[in-house]
Amino acid sequence: MFLLRGLLALVAGFTVVPFAFSAPPSAVDELKAVVVLFRHGDRSPLSSWPNDIYYGNSTLWPDGYGQLNNLGKERHYRLGQWFRERYDGFLPKRYNHNDIYIQSTDVDRTLMSAASNLAGLYPPLDDQVWNSAVNWQAIPIHTTPEELDVILATEFPCPKHDRLLEELYNSTQFQNWNEELASVFEELSPLTGYEDLSVHSFSGLFSTITIYRGFNWTLPEWTDTYWPLIKFWATRKFQWPTYTPDLARLRSGPFFDYLLSYFKSVKGNVSLPPRHVKGPRHQDLLLPNSNAPKFLMLSAHDTTLSDRTNALGVYPDAVPEFSSTVIWEVRNGTQGFYVNMFFKNSTGFSNLTLPGCEFNCLIDDYVKLVEPICIGVDQWKEECNN
Template sequence: MAQMYFLIFLGLVLGVKGTEDKLEAVVVIFRHGDRTPVKPYPNDPYKNKSYWPVGFGQLTNRGKQQHYQLGQWLRSRYDGFIPAAYSENDIYVRSTDVDRTLMSAEANLAGLYPPPPTQTWNKDLKWEPIPIHTIPQKSDALLAMKKPCAKYTMLYKKLFKTEYFRNISHQNHDLYAYLTKNSGELISDISSLQFLHNTLYIETLFNYTLPPWATKVFPSKLQPWANLAFALDTFTPELTRLKTGPLMNHIIVFFKNHTISAPDTHKFLMLSAHDTTIADVLNTLGAFQYHCPPYTSTIIFELRTRLNGQMYINALYKNSSVPRPIKVRNCDVDCDFEDFVENLKPFAMTLDQWEIECRIRWAFVWPLTFQWNIILVCSLITVILLLSAVIVGIKKAKKENDNNYIQLPNEEYA
């Protein structure tokens, strides 16, 4: 008995969490590793490719190493839950169709799955090839979130016409003009500002000296607006649903399959994506504190079962060495699975639902209320009746004129 009490005490002291709970399934979403700028600005002193170790927007060796180490961390956390030997039955990996995310997933898997002797196929190469699935970005509404959605585009444009963002544009008018003049790139909102900020940030990581004009505003004046820019995609509930709805539904269905012990269900789902993906998901969860998610930042969802059979979601955000718990929309840190599903229900939807909701309906676009629609219809009917009366009057007058006309002899030859 004394030994049992000692073990319980030791667990509390060490902060061991959920040691009595069974891990059922895991979803991991991460940002790619270190990369070069996606696109230099026109006046960029480092716009020549010779300044960079790889092409623009590509994963660097440092980025590969970052993800290899993240894969090793995942192995240490889930060793035993994920067998050492790779099996297609255990893990499913999906990436956006971008070089840096595909390569990040590959480097991560190299750290997660160092091949055991039974899977060592080349004694000089400690690496196991593991499939990574993807689809073209323009067709991907789930992970890349790049598939066109007419309603989302309309709502996103409408967002910048709100008083809040009009005030931001007014407040930053001089800053936008300054950045446009010196960078040679049109900076007209916080989204384009963020893109420029990101390029300048990467150049400082590579120890390049920024131009004097840039040091006057970077990072102090640009950082707050660049951080806010990461909330734009999911700034309203409507935007959130259309942006992350299919992904949230995919995650929920993945876990639901485990609650019913569905056959052929993987225990580990790995998603390789971008900083915007991390920000969008965190904002959907109601846990986004405005910032630029750093390289290899990772969101983790763990489905666990307590001894009493109750299932819950343990959500974590790892943007440094230690992951921290996430509270999912009005839920405890360890969120009951049913509550997790219910709290995300307003945002989750299938791809078929997404296709339907992306269509712009006239009823959605039309700005008038029911009463004003009645007034408009009555006005149109009145105008049509008046026009009809005018047309009838003109025709009647023309007919009378024709009847009063008498042709004179040989008039056609006059």
């Protein structure tokens, strides 16, 4: 327990940047475009520890594991209402497909989260009301199979990233961490039922315990005792896939290549180039290839948010909670087009400043700073397999 106390002290001393609330968009500089990337809402567990008394009880999870629950639907509905309040006037109240484009990973909980969000953002108006008893309208949500999606999902194989990540996990640094935590693993093993624990084990524990805490369920005492440690290492785990510039580029490069193309399209008022990704079944990845919509909504996962924020050097130092959102706003002011970034979750709304730039980052400077971690899809596929 001496080691545990020492590690807890380390966790307690870790600095977390507090949230700073931001005012609504300024009326001085013209808002030109918005990109929102959010995590899905609350879900049932994906996995749990062997000794967990709740996980195997199917009556607790009637919709199955990994599925969006009612709290998750409500949370995203409220987030959609928040988008409406913040961007009302910029984004017309009446839905029009030219204004907004919605892309989701091909997973039930992300598709349902996007639909719930849109219900809050776009309640039907006038002739859009198709049933007086249903305050909802159908809005298209685009998706592509996970194994073909290189923009939002991370299931498309990249052998080079896998190799570099495995080298990181086998490094002296990781060996030292596991050795330092050996006595903790020895204590946790009989409590959890896990035989082989490592620094990678904490993220799964964090996820499931967080869900149970949301229901105020009674948990074993060890979940409180080790919670700061679990939370600390779970937070670190979400940084490792983008731990180095090479890892970041291979993990998130196609996303940033697409994002910067979108920014350039907004600035130049030109068409986005077609971005088709041919997979083994010759299906195309659907992305906008006409004039850029003013609002781009992307529904994804905690790993998606942590990968992108860590790659940019603005990781909020916490596992992205359900419905956490990264926002990019493009404005046109006296000095030209610039980009603002924000992070929103249930506890606050904070500014994100790209290292090397000011908060109001001129779009050309933003592009130059992000380009080193950008990679086009074709080049990405070639490098991944080299």
